[in-house]
Amino acid sequence: MSTIPTAFTDHGPQRHRDTEFPGFRLCGSVSLWPVAVAVVAVLLASSADAQTEFMLRGFADVGSTTFAADDSFTAVLGRARGAVFGGGVEAVFPQRLFVNLRASRFRDTGQRVFLFGGERFGLGIPTTITITPLELLGGYRFDYGWRVVPYGGAGIGWHLYEETSQFAQGSENVRERLQGYQILGGAEIRIARWLGAAVEGQWATVPDALGDDANGVSKELQESNLGGATFRVKVVVGR
């Protein structure tokens, strides 16, 4: 506990790292709220100039998506979440508005299954699910000169859904373009003049994407939305 007041009063980078560590160490025995407040205070502390001119930046990210159709993904892939890699470009306007175009990719391999009486029987036939969203998103950056810039936005996405399995012939594989919508929120921190990092959470909905084919578990499980929640970390290159 003795380290927490220090965190409130010291904004230096080195001290910042010091305060993070004790916070984790206190888990389970002491409330983390003071630590969180301290971290927010540090991050919001003004240490950078607010954005005043147009910026064009690039970014790359890695994250984890938990699919809304969790039972279907669990049946075929063995889990309802998986890694997503992406990247894109972002334009930031002086009015604190931003627009970004992001492409990402989820890819995982499971197996075809049969479901009966609450049991799942794996059939050993490899099935690869690939989802490639292309998302156009606009939003607002709360850039008031804080060290950390929160932001939020919403947008539209075009999702290329591909499902291929061994022994499939002709139209038995799937390649469909689907439309969805998403909202996101995050916070970005400037690490260097040309380098920033961000964490963000996104919720997407891709309605009526699944569940219309008798040979899909999604129909059996009455799940039709290909969307889900994604948390990711992002590296931003550009001013």
Place this chain on the structure above:
Amino acid sequence: MLHFHARPFRWPAVVVLAWLGAGGAQQAQLLPSRPQLLSESAPPAIDRGLRDLDPPRDPRTDDVEPVVDGEPFLRGSLIVKFRPGTSADAQRALLAQVDGAAARPLSYADFDIVSIDADADPESVARRLDAEPDVAYAQARYRVHPRFVPNDPLYARQWNYPAIDMERAWDINPGATPAVTVAVLDSGVAFRPGIVRYTARAVALARNRPVLPPLGSVEVPFAAAPDLGGADRFVSPRDFILDTTIPFDLDGHGTHVAGTLGQLTNNGVGAAGMAFNVRIMPVKVIASTWDLIFGSPQMGTDDIVARGIRYAADNGAQVLNLSIGRTGPPAPVIREAIAYAVSRGAFVAVAAGNGFENGNRVERLAEFAPQIEGMVGVGGIGRDRRRAFYSNTGPQVEIVAPGGNARVGGTEGAILQQTFDFDLVETYLRGPAQYRAPRFDSFAYQFLQGTSMATPHVAGFAALLMQQGITSPAAIEAVMKRYATDLGASGRDDEYGHGLINPRASLRGLGLAK
């Protein structure tokens, strides 16, 4: 009155065995005689090739089966199961009411065979006992009968596999593996060589037909069917007719059925089979004509079949093929045995019967199918994908498979598979002058038809599903029904059940979206 369902035999309506010693006039009960295994080896099997010029054989039904004394059941004994907790004294008292007595305990049975007066009507005695509160069931000992229609050079004549898209199914699962064992409960299987000495008695194949002379002591050669594989193909063989571990096939029905189930495939020889890598458990529960002529102690009654089913389940069979059946009164002893096998994780395929043109009577083995998840009743279709003329209809038909129909396409409209050269087996059909001891070491590719032939398609299909990962019998039944190709009236119907089996779609199962 157990009938062989599948193989279209030209058997007379009634086979009567009579002892010459009784002047040929007295139709006596069979007295058992014991064969003697003279040699465990024999000359190589003879392959007499394709028999596609033979006229079509009729499917077997109760009406064309050998029926000793014209009765479908055995006299002098009953099948009885007492309820748990019934004391031995109470059992004796109950049996005393019908002049009965318990026999020694049986292996692979949770019931008793009770002896009764040989002159008593087993049906009425069974009804009396069945009404007692301490009796779970009592029934007469009814006979059961068989039912019948890659680069293997004869594959081109096996229309039955393309009809169910097997080539693409084999792409996914090439014939399962030896990890799956399928029991063939039938007339035996030509699974090994040997020379056996039998005593052939005088016999009349039917009333009003000449009595065939006694052949006396005969040495009969056996060989393994060349296209079924070597000795390591077979596991836990058992003969409940002779109570041995050598279930020689003295008929050809079981060997043909085993071929459709698991004939070696893509070996450049002969024909193909559904699940060509599985192990086969030959369990003999059916007595053929030669078994009867040779005085077998058992006849393939309900109790024998029930014990065979329990034996197969207890010895590791994951799939049971019963290309057998009978009409007549219900067979609770078999129902319980099948339920037991399913509870042990075995899937059971049963022929739906060949008696459509003979009154379409209820098939007493297949009739349980709608009530037991993990057991299916199998009807037969021809190459025109329509119900074969013989195939029974009714609620017991849950699925259909190619059983052949010689009325559509002649002989080649039936199901081709390797079995015995019937010319050297069915000598009893040629009259006394040409009547001689059979040979079971000479093989040919024969076209047979019947629900007996359809059933091993389903049993083999079940073996593929087991290998693919669907290990629950109930789930296997569910996947078969789900992916069946609907035929006839839309949805489930009494002619085709849920439709024609679709192995490829079933083996693929479900993806995420498609």
